Amino acid sequence: MKTLKKRRRVQVILLAVVALVLATGLIGFAMRDGINFFRSPSQVIAEPPKPTEVFRIGGLVEEGSIIRGQGKTVRFVVTDGGESVPVAFTGVLPDLFAENQGMVGTGSYVNGVFEATEILAKHDETYMPKEVVDALKKQGVYKEAGES
Template identity: 95%
Template structure:
């Protein structure tokens, strides 16, 4: 009787371990396309990603760099103070998008141009995404709101 009880306990434990491993594998498989890594323009220039890789880029929109083309595509340059990357975006830009302001874009780096599928802009005068602040601080460009 005791051996049957031990055998059942081992079977239940093994079944639980297999279920846990299977669930972890399925979650990882489902999330593989949903994770977008952040890169600053300096990181993109230093190690250009593959054209198929989707990632986020952020920094400041360079002054005088916004070019509105004939169609719906808008071109501009994003910088972190060290390097600059040309960005192409087709669609409607956020209302708060402007030059010398922080932005984060999602897309791919193809032939030297970041082709954005989504652009996010700051939502008030003092906010800037943490990743953008970190990248700008790394380049020595970022100043706190009280600094002048």
């Protein structure tokens, strides 16, 4: 009688372990495309990612760098004060997108140009994405609101 209970208990434990491993594997598989790492322009220049890697880049749009091309293609340069990365985006830019303003883009770095699939801009005069603020502070460029 005891051996039957022990055997059943071991079977239940093994089944639970297999279910846990399977669930963890499925969650990891589902999230593999949903995680986009953030990089500053300095990090992109220092260690260029593979062209197939999708990531987020953020910084300030350089003054005088916005070039509107044929159709909806827009080219500009994003900087963190240390390095600059050219960006190409085809689509409609957010209304608040402007020079010397913070932005975050999602896309890939191909042949020295960040090809963005999505561009996000700040939503008021004081907001800047945390990742962009951290990168600019690291470069010594960021100034708090009210500083000159």
